[in-house]
Amino acid sequence: MKILAVETATDACSAALLWGGEIRLRYQVLPRGHTDLVLGMLDELLAEAGIRPPDLDAVAFGRGPGSFTGVRIAAGVAQGAAFGAGLPVVPVSTLAALAQRAYREWGAQRVAAAFDARMQEVYWGCYQLDGQGLMAETLGEQVAAPDQVTPPEGAGWLGAGSGWAVHGALLTRRLEACLSGVTPDLLCSAEDIARLGAAGFEYGRALPPEQAAPVYLRNQVAKKPSRVSGR
Amino acid sequence: MLTLGIETSCDETGVALYDGDRGLLEHRVYSQIATHAEYGGVVPELASRDHVRKTLPLIQELLHGARIARSEIGGVAYTAGPGLVGALLVGAAVGRSLAWSLGVPAVAIHHMEGHLLAPLLEPDPPAFPFVALLVSGGHSQLVEVAGLGRYKLLGDSLDDAAGEAFDKTAKLLGLPYPGGPELARLAEQGDSGRFRFPRPMTDRPGLEFSFSGLKTFALNTLDAVRREEGEISAQSRADIARAFEQAVVETLVIKCRRAVKQARCQRLVLAGGVSANRRLRAAMTEAMQKEGVRTDYPRAEFCTDNGAMIAHAGWLRLKAGERSGLGFGARPRWPLEEMRPPGGSGEW
Numbered sequence: 001m002k003i004l005a006v007e008t009a010t011d012a013c014s015a016a017l018l019w020g021g022e023i024r025l026r027y028q029v030l031p032r033g034h035t036d037l038v039l040g041m042l043d044e045l046l047a048e049a050g051i052r053p054p055d056l057d058a059v060a061f062g063r064g065p066g067s068f069t070g071v072r073i074a075a076g077v078a079q080g081a082a083f084g085a086g087l088p089v090v091p092v093s094t095l096a097a098l099a100q101r102a103y104r105e106w107g108a109q110r111v112a113a114a115f116d117a118r119m120q121e122v123y124w125g126c127y128q129l130d131g132q133g134l135m136a137e138t139l140g141e142q143v144a145a146p147d148q149v150t151p152p153e154g155a156g157w158l159g160a161g162s163g164w165a166v167h168g169a170l171l172t173r174r175l176e177a178c179l180s181g182v183t184p185d186l187l188c189s190a191e192d193i194a195r196l197g198a199a200g201f202e203y204g205r206a207l208p209p210e211q212a213a214p215v216y217l218r219n220q221v222a223k224k225p226s227r228v229s230g231r
Numbered sequence: 232m233l234t235l236g237i238e239t240s241c242d243e244t245g246v247a248l249y250d251g252d253r254g255l256l257e258h259r260v261y262s263q264i265a266t267h268a269e270y271g272g273v274v275p276e277l278a279s280r281d282h283v284r285k286t287l288p289l290i291q292e293l294l295h296g297a298r299i300a301r302s303e304i305g306g307v308a309y310t311a312g313p314g315l316v317g318a319l320l321v322g323a324a325v326g327r328s329l330a331w332s333l334g335v336p337a338v339a340i341h342h343m344e345g346h347l348l349a350p351l352l353e354p355d356p357p358a359f360p361f362v363a364l365l366v367s368g369g370h371s372q373l374v375e376v377a378g379l380g381r382y383k384l385l386g387d388s389l390d391d392a393a394g395e396a397f398d399k400t401a402k403l404l405g406l407p408y409p410g411g412p413e414l415a416r417l418a419e420q421g422d423s424g425r426f427r428f429p430r431p432m433t434d435r436p437g438l439e440f441s442f443s444g445l446k447t448f449a450l451n452t453l454d455a456v457r458r459e460e461g462e463i464s465a466q467s468r469a470d471i472a473r474a475f476e477q478a479v480v481e482t483l484v485i486k487c488r489r490a491v492k493q494a495r496c497q498r499l500v501l502a503g504g505v506s507a508n509r510r511l512r513a514a515m516t517e518a519m520q521k522e523g524v525r526t527d528y529p530r531a532e533f534c535t536d537n538g539a540m541i542a543h544a545g546w547l548r549l550k551a552g553e554r555s556g557l558g559f560g561a562r563p564r565w566p567l568e569e570m571r572p573p574g575g576s577g578e579w
Binding site: 035036037039040042043052053068069072073075076077078079080081082083084085086209210212213214216221222224225 | 269270271274276277279280283284286287288290291301316317320321323324325326327328329330331332333334557558559560561
């Protein structure tokens with residue numbers, strides 16, 4: 001299986017190529033530099049492997065939540081790259097990918113992932129390791145005030161992501177005894193998008209490229225004026 | 232080279248296919264007016280969200296309609312600015328990545344260059360050099376066009392763009408968004424003799440525009456009529472619309488007459504959304520005829536934002552060898568004077 005993965009929703013811009021069970025990664029923390037970097041990363045990965053886009057099976061992308069613009073860049077790149085090569089896309093949750101990284105790097109089997117969503121809210125999701133070594137969602141993703149997030153059940157949860165950096169005290173109070181530790185600096189990586197994307201592809205979760213849609217979680221983004229006319 | 236053009240700078244998703252031999256093959260525009268109407272103006276985040284949903288399906292529909300396989304695409308052009316940054320980035324990301332995946336060149340296009348070259352899409356196109364009046368919701372500019380990428384700004388708006396003045400005055404008149412075309416329709420019923428609006432900055436030399444005063448003048452006129460009539464009648468509203476439109480049209484005509492004289496140019500090109508205005512076209516054509524100047528404008532659907540003008544400008548630049556790198560940053564503010572004739576690999 002050959003999966004190309006792209007992730008631009010958080011401060012790190014990254015791309016990964018999964019090929020023959022091995023993952024090659026390009027990863028750089030450069031806020032606002034994603035558009036300069038991401039295609040170059042994809043290009044290098046394929047050149048190194050000596051393959052072209054049509055040789056791939058699918059393009060996986062971090063579908064959010066995260067920066068609205070960043071999520072759209074990932075979706076747009078996935079759409080263009082996949083359509084040009086006649087490939088399907090596999091949307092992967094950025095929160096799940098963060099949890100997957102926490103497992104990969106910290107051995108965490110239960111992860112409470114939180115990204116800072118500004119406006120005194122966090123993007124929130126809880127993930128638990130399944131039998132295949134993949135992080136699976138235990139309750140639906142949400143955007144909520146840190147003291148209103150749905151806490152996971154049981155103990156031994158690792159708090160991960162920028163939400164813990166900004167709202168650590170409130171989240172810790174909310175989770176109380178569930179929590180075993182916190183790693184607030186962990187960022188999302190395309191390596192985990194590739195791994196989860198490959199699983200999604202195997203489970204038949206690939207979509208035609210035009211259906212590569214962002215998941216924002218926050219959908220109330222504009223207020224309607226009480227009076228439109230100036231009469 | 233068969234060029235795919237993608238335009239997503241504001242609230243319209245536009246795509247088109249242009250080819251040197253066959254000209255414009257096909258184009259599609261998806262307008263987001265319905266999305267923004269209830270907010271009384273463009274909401275940038277909603278515009279971006281719509282673009283990322285619509286761009287690729289529209290490209291697929293375009294290819295299907297033109298009976299073109301994606302493998303036949305020889306190059307991709309996308310609007311990189313100026314415009315709403317989030318909206319621009321959608322078209323840039325999709326367009327640049329598609330070109331990369333197809334293994335074909337890409338080129339980043341200046342939105343206003345697309346507009347000012349749009350009359351070249353028509354039969355019997357004007358030859359260089361010409362003076363262009365770019366009038367839209369975001370711009371009121373007079374530009375001397377010596378050739379592709381050779382632009383000299385002759386005059387600009389000091390405040391509101393012409394289209395912006397139309398939209399704001401329409402709002403004062405209680406017209407639904409987007410008000411410009413609605414105002415023009417209302418003006419049809421208006422009496423041109425009842426009110427007289429000023430012709431801003433025509434009493435002094437120069438090619439600058441200022442339209443924000445007209446909106447204030449409309450407000451004051453409305454207040455005066457309200458004091459007189461109590462409730463403002465439909466006829467009064469139409470009369471104000473007519474007087475406003477007349478003032479904008481005459482101001483633009485006066486400045487264009489000056490501009491073609493100053494540039495010693497025999498051709499004038501109108502472009503941008505406001506150039507679809509019928510009275511402006513008629514008045515300008517008549518005034519220019521008297522000066523011995525030929526006036527060209529794009530068909531109405533290419534006055535507003537569209538993919539055809541981007542495919543066309545992109546084809547011109549790709550044909551001349553211009554290539555954009557793999558980075559696809561957007562430039563929300565991008566002065567037209569920074570444009571250059573086609574070169575090698577651009578920074579954008």
